[in-house]
Amino acid sequence: MIEGRYFAMLGPPASGKGTQGRLLAERLGLAYLSTGSRLRREIEKGSDLGLRAKTYLDCNQYVPDDLAIELVHSWLSRCSEGWLLDGFPRSLVQARALMETPIIVGTSSDLPIQVIHLTVPAAELRKRVTTRRECSNCGATTTSDHQVCPKCGSAELIARADDSTEGFEKRLQSYQSLTLPALKVLQESLAVHTVSGLGSRDEVSLAIQEKLR
Ligand SMILES: [Zn+2]
Numbered sequence: 001m002i003e004g005r006y007f008a009m010l011g012p013p014a015s016g017k018g019t020q021g022r023l024l025a026e027r028l029g030l031a032y033l034s035t036g037s038r039l040r041r042e043i044e045k046g047s048d049l050g051l052r053a054k055t056y057l058d059c060n061q062y063v064p065d066d067l068a069i070e071l072v073h074s075w076l077s078r079c080s081e082g083w084l085l086d087g088f089p090r091s092l093v094q095a096r097a098l099m100e101t102p103i104i105v106g107t108s109s110d111l112p113i114q115v116i117h118l119t120v121p122a123a124e125l126r127k128r129v130t131t132r133r134e135c136s137n138c139g140a141t142t143t144s145d146h147q148v149c150p151k152c153g154s155a156e157l158i159a160r161a162d163d164s165t166e167g168f169e170k171r172l173q174s175y176q177s178l179t180l181p182a183l184k185v186l187q188e189s190l191a192v193h194t195v196s197g198l199g200s201r202d203e204v205s206l207a208i209q210e211k212l213r
Contacts, residue, residue, distance in 0.1 A: 006112060008098065008113060010179060016118060023201070033088070036087045039063060062091065068090065090174075090175075120198060125168075138151055
């Protein structure tokens, strides 16, 4: 039995954190927020937030901290029952915001946010990124081996625009220089569970559940 209700899933690009985040959120009945896919959807809608985010995402840069924090705060204020964040916090400033925000602190006096840190060697990430596809209907990630989305059956599977080799290297570099230091700070106050992201979807999912027990 897993007790936690508040999770942040961190990992390098193509580590599988989106897939694993969704799986865990479904299993535990948590609200799920992927900051990356939410921002891509805002851009498609042409919203104010989307327009502000677009220039950064187009260059494979992290969006500024204030924008990411605004997105997450407005979302968290609507789901106090339990949530899983995918792709947040990505920097030191965001990590501090997650630990200090009144919305979150208000949910419990000793808020048990748990961080799941997926690790995958860079060579494997590079291999994965070339075959990754995203469902434009439900946002699930899959591989080019699939003809239809395994989750919703849609045939609209597209390569993500940010999955070019150059874009990937840039995001991996940002992860190493910005997110890994944030992880160190999170580790000082929160439980951080490091799990290998190597293996099948089900194997990794099981490894995560075992760590959380
Ligand atoms: Zn789908």
